[in-house]
Amino acid sequence: MTDYTVEFVSTGDTITVSDKETILSRCLEEGIAQEYSCRVGMCLACSAKIVEGDVTQPAARGLSERESEEYALTCMARPLSDLKIDRGKYPPSIEADGGQPAPADD
Template sequence: MQNAVAATSRTCSTSGRPHLAVAPASAACAWRQRRHQQRSVTAQASVQLEDLEGKMHTLEVSDGETILDVALDAGVELPYDCKMGVCLRCSARMKSGKVDQPGGMISEEGQEEGYALLCVAYPQGDCSVQAIPEGELVDVLMNIT
């Protein structure tokens, strides 16, 4: 029973706060350490991007970032306009890997054929993409082959 309740004078190594008298010291500290580690660890995906001129770029895209935003921050020149997945200017073809596209004008069929809009493309792991002229994607969406 001695170890069941933390003394108020003990502090957690991550937060520096005293443990509550009603919580086991080791459990409270372990929970804070896990929470701190989860916040500080950000998943990253390595994205190989071929721009419209055929130049290859390697981007490290963190969880919650789009491929387009990271590319623009890195100085890669890509066409874009709305950044909402509507205008189709940032069209791309997936060469490998997958992206999540929660918004945007590409149908499920278009996504299954490997097309993406970089402004709403969140990598789901390492991947390779090729920027394409928007007309190519428009043709696909209109079923023109």
């Protein structure tokens, strides 16, 4: 198990997240006010823009492959490096669709 630092750029909050847990689960344990709803990678409520670093999120079905390179669904995403993320930022597909989640790539 490896621990990584996750910094929320908008607030400066920093937490430690292992590569075995999701960013959201650690936020909930640490009392960080990260939004979420479905917790299964579909609704995008927990989206954050990846400013720096890498995550793995193979079950983030609400994101296209390209979106998953720039955005993390924190309910599914586990860190692969130290991270800087900007929570409450959503992929352009959801912004352009009046707030409706993008269809999953199947």
